[in-house]
Amino acid sequence: MIFDHDMTIADTSYAIMEGFNLMADAVGLPRTTHDRVMACIALPLPEFCAGLFGDYRPEWGDLFQEKAALGERTLIHPFPDTVPTMRRLREMGLILAVASNREDPRPVMERSGLAPCFDAMVGAWGLDGKTRLPYKPDPTMLNVLLEHFNVPPEQAAYVGDADSDIATARAAGMRGIGITQGNFTAEQFMAMGAWRAIRSLSELPAIVEAEERGAPASNHE
Secondary structure (H helix, E strand, C coil): CEECCECCCEECHHHHHHHHHHHHHHHCCCCCCHHHHHHHCCCCHHHHHHHHHCCCCHHHHHHHHHHHHHHHHHHCEECCCHHHHHHHHHHCCCCCEEECCCCCCHHHHHHHCCHHHCCEEECCCCCCCCCCCCCCCCCHHHHHHHHHHCCCHHHCEEEECCHHHHHHHHHCCCEEEEECCCCCCHHHHHHHCCCEEECCHHHHHHHHHHHHHCCCCCCCC
């Protein structure tokens, strides 16, 4: 089971807002709001920046990365059910991984304490931190993880909070599970072609158990 990072396993919205606002202060742009950050939170950095400020310059992205690191130590928090759910899924024998549009999710996951919960983490700089990969919804990140663990796509699922996550799962031939902690409802996820939609990560073990029994798992808004 593969997971998106931002707003799927951790609330990163306030750290991202702080990073962008510190960047905006440094270059003379207007500050942004939490609502605007949430509207763009699933986008790759260039599109995210353009969505907030109407433009993107590479030096802004570099400055954001520098400023965001200041708040990521204190403002990023795993959702309360993340660690217990990952422990339970691992007890059930699942391989767990993260695929994120972050350049590299590992540093922030190490700081938030989430890194030990996962067998692998991949971002735009690949598993090795050196090989550039396309951003989601291109399925390359998921394909890299499937190949790394020698798991066929029909035996995997991708969990995320955004429409791009469901599109990524579908492009990889995997089941997509939408979690309603971002901008989308369960009905919207199902209309996108999600396999399941959940309100909380804690619902995942029951879905896995039902799948193992061959029984249909209920879908939750």
